Amino acid sequence: MNVIEVVDLWKQYRRPHQRVTTLKEAVLAFLRGQTGYEEFWALKGLSFSVGPGETIGVIGPNGSGKSTLLGLLAGVLKPTLGRVQVNGRICPLLGLGTGFHPDLTGRENVYLNASLLGLGRREIRACYDDIVEFAELEDVMEAPLKTYSTGMMVRLGFSVAVHLDPDLLLIDEVLSVGDEHFQHKSFDKLMSLKEQGKTFFVVSHDLNALLKLCDRALWLDSGNMVADTGCEEVITAYRRVVAEGEQRAREARLRQGSG
Amino acid sequence: MTYLRELWRYREVLWNLIRRNLKVRYKNSVLGFFWSLLNPLMQIGVWWFVFKIILQNPEPNYMAYLITGFLPWLFFSQTVLDSTACVTQEMALVKKAYFPRALLPLSALMSNLIHLGLAFVVLLGLFAAWRVDVNVYWLLVIPSTALIAVFAYGLSTMLAAWSVFYADVKFIIGNLMGLWFFLTPVLYPVFMVLRRVEMAGENWLVRMLEHALPAIKMAYLADPVAIGILGYRSALLHGGENPIMVPGEPAMEAALRAQYPIGCYVVAAVLIAVVVAVAGQLVFNRLADLFAERG
Numbered sequence: 001m002n003v004i005e006v007v008d009l010w011k012q013y014r015r016p017h018q019r020v021t022t023l024k025e026a027v028l029a030f031l032r033g034q035t036g037y038e039e040f041w042a043l044k045g046l047s048f049s050v051g052p053g054e055t056i057g058v059i060g061p062n063g064s065g066k067s068t069l070l071g072l073l074a075g076v077l078k079p080t081l082g083r084v085q086v087n088g089r090i091c092p093l094l095g096l097g098t099g100f101h102p103d104l105t106g107r108e109n110v111y112l113n114a115s116l117l118g119l120g121r122r123e124i125r126a127c128y129d130d131i132v133e134f135a136e137l138e139d140v141m142e143a144p145l146k147t148y149s150t151g152m153m154v155r156l157g158f159s160v161a162v163h164l165d166p167d168l169l170l171i172d173e174v175l176s177v178g179d180e181h182f183q184h185k186s187f188d189k190l191m192s193l194k195e196q197g198k199t200f201f202v203v204s205h206d207l208n209a210l211l212k213l214c215d216r217a218l219w220l221d222s223g224n225m226v227a228d229t230g231c232e233e234v235i236t237a238y239r240r241v242v243a244e245g246e247q248r249a250r251e252a253r254l255r256q257g258s259g
Numbered sequence: 260m261t262y263l264r265e266l267w268r269y270r271e272v273l274w275n276l277i278r279r280n281l282k283v284r285y286k287n288s289v290l291g292f293f294w295s296l297l298n299p300l301m302q303i304g305v306w307w308f309v310f311k312i313i314l315q316n317p318e319p320n321y322m323a324y325l326i327t328g329f330l331p332w333l334f335f336s337q338t339v340l341d342s343t344a345c346v347t348q349e350m351a352l353v354k355k356a357y358f359p360r361a362l363l364p365l366s367a368l369m370s371n372l373i374h375l376g377l378a379f380v381v382l383l384g385l386f387a388a389w390r391v392d393v394n395v396y397w398l399l400v401i402p403s404t405a406l407i408a409v410f411a412y413g414l415s416t417m418l419a420a421w422s423v424f425y426a427d428v429k430f431i432i433g434n435l436m437g438l439w440f441f442l443t444p445v446l447y448p449v450f451m452v453l454r455r456v457e458m459a460g461e462n463w464l465v466r467m468l469e470h471a472l473p474a475i476k477m478a479y480l481a482d483p484v485a486i487g488i489l490g491y492r493s494a495l496l497h498g499g500e501n502p503i504m505v506p507g508e509p510a511m512e513a514a515l516r517a518q519y520p521i522g523c524y525v526v527a528a529v530l531i532a533v534v535v536a537v538a539g540q541l542v543f544n545r546l547a548d549l550f551a552e553r554g
Contacts (some may be wrong), residue, residue: 011550023427071551075357078548090357100351112279115271116356245304 002075003168003199004050010081011043011068011223042068044223045082057210058229059219059238066203069220070170073164073201078144088167089118102146106156107138107164109145113160127163134189135159136182151178158186162193169193169200187213262472265359272358276366282371295374296381299326299333308445309319317506326382327491328445332525334375335407335484336436341367341398342415343422345433346550353550361540361545364415368408376509383531386495396499398483403490406532410483416543423550438444443485450505452479453515480519 004133014037043065050056058066071077072084100109110131113123132138137148141180161169169192178186190213193200200211204210210217211229217234219226227234266273285291293407303325310316318324345363345387346353353360422428444452453476468475479485489502497504505512 023425026425071354074355076354076551083341101279101283103286104279108279108282112272113356115269115275116352116358118268118271120271126332 001052003052003054003087004048004075005087006083006247007049007216008082009043009072009079009084010041011048011072011077012039012080013042013068014039031243041223043072044225046220046225048225048228050199050201052199054064054199054216055194055214056199056201057214057217057235058201058203058220059205059210059217059235060208061089064207064220064221065223066220068103069218070172070201070203073168076169082195085169089165090168091117091170093128093165098143099152100157103144106132107139107158110141110160110222111130113157114164115167117164121215127165131152131156136186141254151182154178155182155186157233158189162186162189169197169198171200171202171204173203173205207217207239211235262359263340266361267366269362270360272387273362273366273369276362277369277373280364280366280370295377300381301327304331310446320389322383323496324492325445326385327495328376328488330375330457331403331407331487331491332381332440332443332445332484333378333429334351334404335372335411336369336440338368338371338408339414339418340370340436341441342411343393343418343429345415346419346423347349350550360550361416361543364412364543367415368412372404372408382495390484391406391495393500396494397414399490399499403487403494406483406529407487408488410487410528410532413532413539416539417535418544420452420543423553424545425515430490439484442479443482443488445488448483448505449480449489450515452476453503453519454505454511477519481527481531483528483532486525511512 020024046069058069060066068077072079073086074090075086102111103236104112110128111121111124132141135152135158137152139158140152141173158178162169186211190200194213196212202210204212214231216229217231218228219234219238227237280468280483281292290297295296303322306325307322311318311321325347342364346360348365352358404431416452418428418432493502503516503519503521505515
């Protein structure tokens with residue numbers, strides 16, 4: 001059975017012209033006859049499926065729909081059209097500032113996060129020590145999270161995510177956080193998960209890391225799938241296009257300068 | 260049905276959210292949990308001082324009268340206020356992980372139920388000191404609490420969902436609660452509202468109200484919060500007696516009881532609570548899919 005099945009997936013956002021957040025503004029906008037929204041499609045008809053053990057990198061320029069895709073896979077966003085089906089346990093979306101609560105201790109946050117994955121207390125207890133050890137936070141687990149540095153929080157989030165044994169791991173731009181030491185460590189951990197046959201989805205701008213981690217890559221541009229094949233192929237093509245774009249921009253600047 | 264199964268599957272999350280709520284409410288306070296006991300006591304102390312000492316309220320045990328009305332009121336208002344903010348406060352979680360969103364207002368309700376239970380311990384202590392009899396009518400507290408809980412849950416879900424889209428909801432409800440407090444019989448006996456009164460002065464507001472007065476009084480008594488409070492009083496202080504009482508004037512008491520059959524009002528209050536709960540859940544579920552992208 002495929003881990004992910006995405007069929008003709010469309011996602012529309014409404015982007016307010018003017019941000020309407022109060023009743024007064026809403027009433028005024030209504031009286032003026034403004035709908036106040038501009039609709040745009042963040043994803044335009046994506047279809048793909050992912051088998052068990054595939055490791056997938058998602059690349060594309062800013063605003064191409066990468067994070068939206070992860071949100072849909074995590075079940076946080078709902079598709080406007082089409083279908084997303086994920087079989088198995090999904091880890092909460094791992095990004096900066098994961099669903100942690102600043103007033104709770106590190107330990108309590110681990111339990112809260114793990115319960116979101118559907119784990120019972122006993123299962124959490126079983127892997128708790130590994131989580132703490134990997135994050136190297138043994139001394140501060142009883143301190144409230146607000147006393148942690150950003151790096152410590154990311155380490156904890158990463159450690160929770162990789163130790164709870166999810167069927168699908170969604171990672172949004174956290175490969176290059178933490179110090180050098182932890183970056184290597186988390187990278188090695190992902191490599192070993194890959195060898196164990198875990199499925200993961202990584203959004204990153206660190207193309208070199210993706211080359212090592214992923215077998216397959218999706219290239220998104222303004223909500224369209226530009227390419228979906230082997231990681232190396234896609235990244236080579238992506239680099240070429242980016243380089244061409246830069247080249248054109250340089251030439252345009254030169255022409256302007258001389259003209 | 261599948262929805263309930265989904266909630267059950269995520270019960271561990273609910274439990275963690277409740278523990279979190281309980282812990283965070285009194286963060287950074289030395290007395291911690293004691294505040295959920297001290298707060299209502301202090302508030303009641305203030306009213307007791309004003310209405311008993313200064314204004315000479317004739318109620319024999321006015322302190323007991325206040326506490327039996329204030330505990331259910333506090334449970335109601337605190338649940339609604341907490342829930343109104345529950346989704347917006349947890350946006351970080353909502354944007355990162357899937358879980359049935361109804362767990363958020365549900366956890367606010369449950370944590371306030373626990374606070375109510377704690378406050379009840381104080382009440383029992385006071386009642387022991389006043390040598391109030393424990394009797395079987397005390398069990399009426401359970402359906403009274405359930406009534407308020409169902410009603411509060413309905414309002415909570417509705418307000419929690421709307422406040423994601425409009426920040427105004429939070430301010431409106433804060434003020435509304437201040438008014439609502441006086442529209443429930445916490446400080447005064449219910450007959451003072453129900454009896455016939457001659458309104459002083461003649462202005463357009465009085466004239467307008469005069470026509471609507473019978474309907475307003477009926478709505479006043481059918482309010483699930485008012486019925487819940489009356490249930491508490493009847494259970495804890497009056498041995499299950501009809502809560503419409505007029506001390507020293509049996510004729511007026513009989514007339515009011517005939518005019519406002521309490522059984523009908525209990526049924527009406529239950530219906531209102533259930534309808535609000537169902538409507539709230541529907542509104543909430545319809546909007547829940549949009550929380551992550553609009554929050």
